[in-house]
Amino acid sequence: MAIRPILHYPDKRLRDPGRPVEVFDDELQTLIDDMAETMYAAPGVGLAATQLGVPLRLFIVDVAVDEDAASDLRVFINPDLVELIGTTSFSEGCLSFPGAREDINRAERVRVKALDRHGQPFEMLADGLMAIAVQHENDHLDGKLMIDRLSILRRRLLHRAMIKHGGGD
Numbered sequence: 001m002a003i004r005p006i007l008h009y010p011d012k013r014l015r016d017p018g019r020p021v022e023v024f025d026d027e028l029q030t031l032i033d034d035m036a037e038t039m040y041a042a043p044g045v046g047l048a049a050t051q052l053g054v055p056l057r058l059f060i061v062d063v064a065v066d067e068d069a070a071s072d073l074r075v076f077i078n079p080d081l082v083e084l085i086g087t088t089s090f091s092e093g094c095l096s097f098p099g100a101r102e103d104i105n106r107a108e109r110v111r112v113k114a115l116d117r118h119g120q121p122f123e124m125l126a127d128g129l130m131a132i133a134v135q136h137e138n139d140h141l142d143g144k145l146m147i148d149r150l151s152i153l154r155r156r157l158l159h160r161a162m163i164k165h166g167g168g169d
Helices: 026-041 128-141 152-164
Strands: 046-048 058-061 074-085 088-094 097-106 109-115 121-127
Touching: 026 046, 026 058, 046 128, 058 128, 074 128, 088 128, 097 128, 097 152, 109 128, 121 128
Parallel strands: none
Antiparallel strands: 046 058, 058 074, 074 109, 088 097, 109 121
């Protein structure tokens, strides 16, 4: 396992949508393990392959944020958000926007279908932080970033802040 560099906004590669994962081989397993090590080291609760410059429809989430809680790493490959329920606002951060936190409007609950790391299909109804993380990471797979969900004024302020603090290439 290895910690990989996370792309920072405004790196243009963050806008590249992920391609469907078709091969479940050792290379994919290594990528997933590297993503987990990278996410935990950052630290974060979610990470999309596209944030590492790997254009695949793959993200991971672990919302066991309490240090005493057991890890609950979830792998989502080729996810499909089949139902969005309710609305909520949450103060989100993003590993591609170091230090930034913004209030983002999202669905309160989400039903997602995906494949696990071995290509087995599963479905889950997520709420709370898991629902927020699934929607946030799924956005990355479409080349959409949290800045895109902000008002024009907040976008400009966040963009300037990221440029000022040396974000992206």
